Amino acid sequence: MDIQNLLDDIVGAVEPLTLQGDVADYIPGLASVGLGQFGISVATRNGDVFSAGDADVPFSIQSISKVFALALVLAGDGDRIWRRVFREPSGNPFNSLVQLEHEDGIPRNPFINAGALVVTDRLLSISANAPTAVRELLRQETGNPSIDSDADVARSEAAHGHRNSSLAHFLASYGNLENPVEEVLEAYINQCALAMSCTDLALASRFLATNGRRSNGTSLLSPLQTKRINAVMLTCGTYDAAGEFAYRVGLPGKSGVGGGIVAVVPNNCTVSVWSPGLGRSGNSVAGVAALDEFTTRTGWSIF
C-alpha cells in the first residue's frame, strides 16, 4: 500500500469540497479561519507518519480534546467515571440542556459538552498536573513542546460560553461536579482551545491504535480500556451524525467544531483530517469525505 500516494490523491479528490460548509462562528475566535484548507495525516502503529495538504497547519482541536481527557481519567481512575456519565448516543445537539434535566444530571456520554465537563472535573480532581494534563499528554506523545492553547480562542469562548456555563451550573446543582464551576469551565475551555496540526493529532492519538501503548513504550491504557474508548468514539464521537459517519467511514472517530477529525484503525494506524467547513451536524465536510475515501480505498474499516 503506497499510503503517501493515496493521501496525495485524496487531497486532489476532496479539494472542491473544502469550500463547502460553514466555519463555526459561535466561538468568535474560530470565525476567521478560512475555508479552502485541507490536511490529512496517517500515523502507523510503528510510528511512521504520512502527511499531505495542509497537514502542518495548526487548528483548534475543540471537542477532539475530549478523547484525551477521557483517556487520562480512565488511566488514572479506572471505571469510576461511568457512575457519573452514561455511554449512549444522545440524539441531541452536543450542547443541549434538555436531556440533562430529564436524566437527573447524568450526561448521556463523555463527548457531549455536559459529559465532557464531568470528565474534565474528574481530571482536575485526580491529576497531579491539572489543569494542563491534556496539553502535557499531547506534547509527550508528539514530541512537540510548542503545542498550546490558543489564548484568543479560549478568551472568545469564555466570553460567549453561556451554554456551557449553564450546563456546568446545572451539573453542580445535581451534585455532579466536585470542583468549583469556574475552575471546571476554565480547564474545559483551555483544553478545547488546544491547537495542533493533523500530523500532531495523528501522533497524539496513536495510543488508540496500539492497545493503549504510548510513544515511549509504556501503557497509558489497558487493551480493554482502549477498546472501550474506541467504542464510545464509534457511537458518540461525531455529534448527531455518528450513524452516518459509521456508514461512510466505518471507524471510531472524534470530530471538533474547528474542522478536525481523528479516526482510529485499531492495531494499525490513526488518520487525522482537518478542513474548517462544517456540515449541518458539525462535522467537517471535506474531512468526512476524505476519511470515506481512505477507508474505501484501503479497506481499513472495522466493518
Ligand code: GLU
Ligand atoms: N468548545 C466547544 C464548545 O464547548 C467545543 C465544541 C465542539 O468542538 O464540539 O462549544
